[in-house]
Every structure is written in structure tokens, then in C-alpha cells.
Amino acid sequence: MTVRRMRPIYANDVRRLGGVVTIGIARNHADGGSYYTVRHVSRGGDIAFESNPIPDEDRAIQAATTLAEFTGAEVRR
Numbered sequence: 531m532t533v534r535r536m537r538p539i540y541a542n543d544v545r546r547l548g549g550v551v552t553i554g555i556a557r558n559h560a561d562g563g564s565y566y567t568v569r570h571v572s573r574g575g576d577i578a579f580e581s582n583p584i585p586d587e588d589r590a591i592q593a594a595t596t597l598a599e600f601t602g603a604e605v606r607r
Contacts, residue, residue: 544601548573551598551605553590556583566590570597 549572557564565583568590572578579597584590598605 547601549603551594551603553594553607568594568597570603
């Protein structure tokens, strides 16, 4: 079985995804501490991403900003 792509994927393709990047807060059930996650949903809703836990809010904000710039999305809090 051969898998064929229609065309290669380039960074410029990713920058046209658009959509929304959000920062979420969650609680660690093991120790009761909180952590942050960065989520991205593309403009069409067909591509979604959620980061691993990020312990610091400032780092989560930086990650969300970087992801939004790379994908052409907007950051919502």
C-alpha cells in the first residue's frame, strides 16, 4: 500500500491556518497544584492542538503568543 500526499506541506501553509489560540488552566489531581495549557483550533475547526502542561503562566502566555504568530491565529484569554 502506498500513501501519497497531494503536495508537500510548507511553513507558509501552517501560517494560513488562522483560528484561535487559548490559554487554559487545569488542576493536577495528584498534588492539587495548577498548570496551564495552550490550545489552538484552526479557522476551519479541522486541526486542533493542546500543549503539555506548562507550570508557569508567563511561559504559557509566551507559548500562546508564539503559536499564534506561527499559525496566523489570534490569542484569546
